[in-house]
Amino acid sequence: MGATNTMEAVKSVLEPFDTEYVEDYKKIWIKAKLKTSDDLLRVAEAIKAEGLRSISTVSPTDFPDTNTMEMNYFFEDLETKRNLWLKCDIPREVAQCEIDSLTPLFPSAEWHEREAFSMFGVTFRNHPDLRPIIVSEDFVGKTPYRRDFDWDAHEKDVVQHVKTIVDAFKREQETNEVNLDTDSSETVLNWGPTHPASGPIRLRIHTDGEEIIHIDPDIGYVWRALEHLVTKKDFVGAIVAVERLCFMDNINSMVGYCMAVEEIAGTEITEFAKWMRVLLGETARISSHFMGMGGFFNNLGLHTMGMWNMDMREFFLDFLESYSGARIATAAIEPGGVRYGLDMTMLDELQKAFDKFDAGIDDVEMIFAKNPTMRVRAKEVGIVSAEDVHTFGLSGIVARASGVKTDIRLDEPYAAYDQVEMDYMTTKDGTAADRFTILFRELKQSVEILKQAKKRIEEGVASGEFNPTKDHMVKVPKKLPAGEAISRVEWARGEVLMHLVTEEKAKSPYRLKMRAPSFNHTMILNRLLEGKTLSDLPLVFGSLYVCQGDLDR
Amino acid sequence: MLKILDFFDYAKSESLWMAHFCTGCCSLEMAAAMGPRYDWERYGYMPTPTPRQADVLMITGLVSKKILPALLRTYAQMPEPKYVVALGACSFDGGPYNDSLSVIKNPTEILPADVFIAGCPPKPEAIIEGLEQVKQKIKNGEPSAASQGGLWKEMEF
Numbered sequence: 001m002g003a004t005n006t007m008e009a010v011k012s013v014l015e016p017f018d019t020e021y022v023e024d025y026k027k028i029w030i031k032a033k034l035k036t037s038d039d040l041l042r043v044a045e046a047i048k049a050e051g052l053r054s055i056s057t058v059s060p061t062d063f064p065d066t067n068t069m070e071m072n073y074f075f076e077d078l079e080t081k082r083n084l085w086l087k088c089d090i091p092r093e094v095a096q097c098e099i100d101s102l103t104p105l106f107p108s109a110e111w112h113e114r115e116a117f118s119m120f121g122v123t124f125r126n127h128p129d130l131r132p133i134i135v136s137e138d139f140v141g142k143t144p145y146r147r148d149f150d151w152d153a154h155e156k157d158v159v160q161h162v163k164t165i166v167d168a169f170k171r172e173q174e175t176n177e178v179n180l181d182t183d184s185s186e187t188v189l190n191w192g193p194t195h196p197a198s199g200p201i202r203l204r205i206h207t208d209g210e211e212i213i214h215i216d217p218d219i220g221y222v223w224r225a226l227e228h229l230v231t232k233k234d235f236v237g238a239i240v241a242v243e244r245l246c247f248m249d250n251i252n253s254m255v256g257y258c259m260a261v262e263e264i265a266g267t268e269i270t271e272f273a274k275w276m277r278v279l280l281g282e283t284a285r286i287s288s289h290f291m292g293m294g295g296f297f298n299n300l301g302l303h304t305m306g307m308w309n310m311d312m313r314e315f316f317l318d319f320l321e322s323y324s325g326a327r328i329a330t331a332a333i334e335p336g337g338v339r340y341g342l343d344m345t346m347l348d349e350l351q352k353a354f355d356k357f358d359a360g361i362d363d364v365e366m367i368f369a370k371n372p373t374m375r376v377r378a379k380e381v382g383i384v385s386a387e388d389v390h391t392f393g394l395s396g397i398v399a400r401a402s403g404v405k406t407d408i409r410l411d412e413p414y415a416a417y418d419q420v421e422m423d424y425m426t427t428k429d430g431t432a433a434d435r436f437t438i439l440f441r442e443l444k445q446s447v448e449i450l451k452q453a454k455k456r457i458e459e460g461v462a463s464g465e466f467n468p469t470k471d472h473m474v475k476v477p478k479k480l481p482a483g484e485a486i487s488r489v490e491w492a493r494g495e496v497l498m499h500l501v502t503e504e505k506a507k508s509p510y511r512l513k514m515r516a517p518s519f520n521h522t523m524i525l526n527r528l529l530e531g532k533t534l535s536d537l538p539l540v541f542g543s544l545y546v547c548q549g550d551l552d553r
Numbered sequence: 554m555l556k557i558l559d560f561f562d563y564a565k566s567e568s569l570w571m572a573h574f575c576t577g578c579c580s581l582e583m584a585a586a587m588g589p590r591y592d593w594e595r596y597g598y599m600p601t602p603t604p605r606q607a608d609v610l611m612i613t614g615l616v617s618k619k620i621l622p623a624l625l626r627t628y629a630q631m632p633e634p635k636y637v638v639a640l641g642a643c644s645f646d647g648g649p650y651n652d653s654l655s656v657i658k659n660p661t662e663i664l665p666a667d668v669f670i671a672g673c674p675p676k677p678e679a680i681i682e683g684l685e686q687v688k689q690k691i692k693n694g695e696p697s698a699a700s701q702g703g704l705w706k707e708m709e710f
Contacts, residue, residue, distance in 0.1 A: 317585075328578075
């Protein structure tokens with residue numbers, strides 16, 4: 001490595017293989033397509049040796065017309081910021097729809113491959129644990145995300161489907177009893193699906209007394225099939241589904257989707273709209289971080305912080321409400337810019353939020369962020385090493401708490417983040433306490449960014465550079481050309497990657513893959529908690545800052 | 554005798570406890586209603602982690618197929634009299650997920666709700682207003698909707 005840490009080096013890795021094309025894509029991506037899927041494993045080995053150690057996601061695209069399933073792999077190197085988008089075709093018939101699993105090489109792909117298996121029926125050879133994930137029992141063995149899946153027929157008998165789900169659950173509980181050794185003190189504990197500390201997720205915890213032997217998360221309790229839902233809506237209507245990725249930070253997911261649409265449409269948004277995206281995005285991030293910090297202490301059993309945070313959060317929501325009319329479901333970002341013009345008096349609401357924040361945040365820091373009890377309790381559990389971050393493709397606060405400098409706002413600046421003054425926030429040890437520290441510091445950082453954005457907008461309007469009632473939107477055609485694009489945004493919880501595919505003259509997305517960070521963060525739960533005690537579970541779970549909305553999508 | 558019963562209805566209505574059960578995104582606004590600005594404990598509402606002490610079950614937004622059995626089981630575990638409050642567009646007809654594969658479009662046909670609260674998500678004020686209606690219903694001595702019908706009685710869960 002060393003001097004060879006360039007994009008050219010990634011290209012040269014691909015040279016010995018049979019490729020249809022290798023091309024530059026954006027600044028830090030290379031896009032390539034393999035002629036045959038047989039090469040995939042060897043290519044992946046070479047790529048890993050080059051330093052691209054994480055797979056962000058695996059996204060199949062179904063093309064019934066040409067009878068192919070196109071596999072998309074997104075390789076990332078969080079350190080040198082070099083990324084590779086690798087494609088290859090495989091046959092579409094379920095029986096032949098097979099490809100080598102990359103999980104043995106890239107553990108970060110484990111759940112993503114399981115998801116592709118559940119949704120598209122792609123079989124991954126040599127996958128260590130190829131069970132269905134997310135889908136409810138009535139979809140097991142079916143391929144709900146394929147273009148030709150007849151879900152009207154599937155929907156007809158909901159009551160029967162619920163019975164299938166119930167039967168499967170009961171069967172599982174019975175086998176639990178049978179499989180356990182009667183002489184041991186091992187039990188299977190169901191954490192959830194409605195645990196107050198975690199929301200709708202079920203963790204099957206094998207325990208021996210207090211000690212955790214193994215955790216197997218069962219997810220999909222808020223599965224809304226968003227990736228399928230967007231294909232039924234037009235490009236603007238799809239933002240309703242996209243923003244519901246998670247309600248805590250919905251603005252930034254819309255920004256990601258809109259960037260992908262704009263890229264395919266070839267639209268350049270105005271400078272004012274870029275700054276508005278920063279302004280709204282950071283407001284949403286702040287409101288999410290407040291909830292995340294409150295959740296962390298709630299899980300420790302102290303509800304005061306949640307209440308204090310909620311108090312401050314309301315003032316930021318007031319700004320969103322004054323701008324869009326809604327506190328949470330704002331639908332404020334649209335392809336082409338932002339949905340509404342800005343009335344400058346709306347910024348007064350934001351100033352009120354700053355005043356509230358400045359008045360209260362020092363107390364929060366003294367009482368909670370520096371809380372000695374929390375520090376002692378949380379500094380030795382849930383340790384994520386920097387190596388784990390690369391291996392399991394972690395992002396956001398979890399990655400930065402382990403000392404990995406990754407932040408899409410700086411790595412691949414979007415909106416107006418290239419003009420924002422900010423830096424990577426990192427701590428070294430990657431403990432639960434560190435993750436809380438990062439959350440707290442980033443909250444303050446976001447407020448600083450927000451102040452910069454507000455100042456820039458005010459100056460721009462005062463000097464006549466921006467027209468706040470006209471500049472917010474440029475027209476994006478209703479019908480888009482055929483194409484595909486990816487976009488990444490730094491979401492409150494980490495990296496969101498959107499992979500959008502469109503057809504010629506399409507009115508709605510052909511395929512939208514949303515890669516959400518909580519998926520990877522829940523994947524490592526077992527690793528963090530094996531051998532620990534049950535009482536560590538809420539704390540570690542809370543520190544991972546998981547939201548079920550983006551876990552299940 | 555009648556007077557004493559009225560008193561019990563009154564007492565029940567003024568301290569509604571709800572099962573802490575999140576099925577969807579509306580629970581975020583429920584959390585806001587618990588928060589300092591709206592503070593629903595002023596009205597006697599309180600979340601409780603166990604359904605066995607709860608008077609009200611809130612369907613907080615969407616109900617996926619996978620969580621429906623858990624929801625019904627939670628409801629079945631609550632002591633009588635028990636009431637159901639449906640939050641948001643999803644619990645009425647699937648709301649924004651009406652086209653989705655995996656979401657139940659008619660949760661309140663399965664588990665009939667006493668009060669609907671509109672919105673996506675409903676504002677905290679609306680949630681408190683809806684709960685006030687439940688109070689009134691209890692004070693009037695009306696039986697809950699789910700006790701009188703609904704598909705849940707025929708379903709296994």
